[in-house]
Amino acid sequence: MSKGKSNAYFNGVPDSIKKEIICISWMVEGSLPFRYLGVLIKTTRLSAQDCKPIIDKVVDRIRVLGARKLSYAGRLVLVKAVLKTLHTYWASMFILPTRACRPRDEGGLGLKNELQWIKAAVGKLVWWIATKSDHLWVRWINHIYIKDKAWQTYTPPQNTSWYWRRVCRIRDLFIEAYQQNQWMTQQGKEYTIEKGYDFNRDKSPKVNWYNMVWNKWNIPKHSFISWVYHHRNMNTMEKLYRLEISEVDTCCLCKNSIETIDHLFFQCQYSQKVVNCVGNRIGISLPHHDLLTRRTRSHGSKIEKGIIDATINACIYHLWRHRNQSRIDLTLIHPKKVAHQLLEELQKRVAAMVTTSIREKDRKFVQHFMEI
Template identity: 25%
Template sequence: MPFDEGTLPVRYLGVPLISTKLVYKDCKILIEKMDKRIIDWRNKSLSFAGRLQLINYVLASLHVYWASVFIVPSRFIKDLEKRMRSFLWCQGPMVKGKAKVAWKDVCLPKYEGGLAIRKIKDVNESLMASHIWTWFDQWHPHCPLADFISQREVAKASFNQNSIVADLILHDRWIWPQAWYDMFPVLIHVQPPDLQQHKLDSLSWLDSSNNQVTFSSKSVWDTFRLRQVQVDWVHLVWFPQSIPRHAFHMWLIFNGKLKTHDKMRHWDVGSATNLNLLVCSLCKTGPDSLEHLFFECSYSEQIWCIIKRKVGMQHLPTKRRDIVDFLQPKATSKNTPNVARILGDWKLSMDLIQQGS
């Protein structure tokens, strides 16, 4: 026959067709694909916000199809996330000290202070959960049945791995072998559910608060992921009218991650550089900090007076807590004056960052 003998793995429906579990060498094609995308973008002038958009909508989606089919190797996960982290902070190879925020915090949802980049391991586990069914899912408090009923016993009873709950019920009674009650006494407490024949099957999931919700990969992911306390400033940073570049820098400000002088003075830069001589580039009176740069500096205070007069905030003192407390209730409003207040404060912050640098 005029056919060449091939070797595994071969590609089938976009993923490798292999006879063993997925290993790192099988995944190199995705790593090479991500490297090619990053190289194409590296020479372009991209802001932090632009890189974040490309990560969320391009790089973070390259592995999703594979992650829905395989349990992907941890080394592969580490390499992909390393490349995403490097592209975000350096637009190329990672340089020590360039990352302003830890990756685990970057991967938090925005309402918990992160940038909503989902960790690959959490995505993989949530997608794998969609393959679970009768023997493996939690449709009863004593489930999953696979914890005590082996696949051998399932096959001996003329059922299979794809059997659904309705296949095991006839006239409101279980039709599994009577011997199972002796072999697995816990089944005595598993009563047949009330099946509604006119309704289609649906999957439910118990979330992290033990509430029953509609099953989806998102609800599973939200249960598996790292959780932190919700932040109160999320709507001041991320809202429909926000300017992405400004929003990213405001996110850094609220996380206290700008490289201001008070932070730099603790660095070990050697004897050739004296960080104690650093002074605010706006007022020249002393080292800057977040509070000084945006609120206490005489230069920024003059700009604040102009901004507050234009957006109707004259009565407020120029203090971060007072301004944030005033804007928070208005953060979700689409009212033009409220949007102008927030955007005005953003514009001031961006101007001061550029002046300070």
């Protein structure tokens, strides 16, 4: 222990004993609040100002990584891979503000529901108490609060700290799992935050387009726009007109009909020409009326299905991209040129993803795709 970096903190200790401890340890008496490993230690509830360091760290990471130049898909990766670790570190100690998301196979973006994640993080403390884990904090809790009472039925007094009462309320969320011994260490099922989160969160029905949108052959930005499309949440001209944002509701590509999602991707003559050009070049008839029919009717290998799905997602992305470009600069690229750009982008993705250990049939399909 470094005496120069250590302080002694007291609460409810007589001055005589306090002076004796300081004399023996040669430490300086500290005062609350203070920071330990970047975490604020205080006896009262955290305020918005107390949470500012975690906000500053998130902002610093975003600025360093140049997130302003990232696409929506790139920002999603940034949040999941980098920023979430900061949130997990703090959530295991404090109860923080929240936002909600769902897993990818349930129609979400794969981000965590922060409210449930915070509860699962605090649930680890509950698990330590339930298993009488060898931690100083657990021993202190048992000596001061629980004593000889059963943890499952323990009720905290009203004069205890707000944080301890919150821990007890979170215990009640996981009481069923503890009673069923789902996470008992002797059965090899020790509690983890991930398991606690999955146990406590609200489940949603599985979506049938999950594998199509999120397969590994897709370019991430294509997957994101396809995800928005499947949720039917695109700002088409019909929607903008209905919200009184635009004065017109005609299609930006064909200029003939009202621009709805169904029209833009299935009925628009320009869109049909682009899809037909792509289908003719790869030798596959792509559907116009339902993009999912290609998925349900294909009988090829996993690699073939993945590349075809990536092609469909690329069609959705490029049609939406050129629709936006047409709305801004009032110009329209020839459908064959759009198809060429689309396939050229996909070929680079396939070249980066393909490995040498693939079957001969798949190798021929990939070779044909790269030569079109």
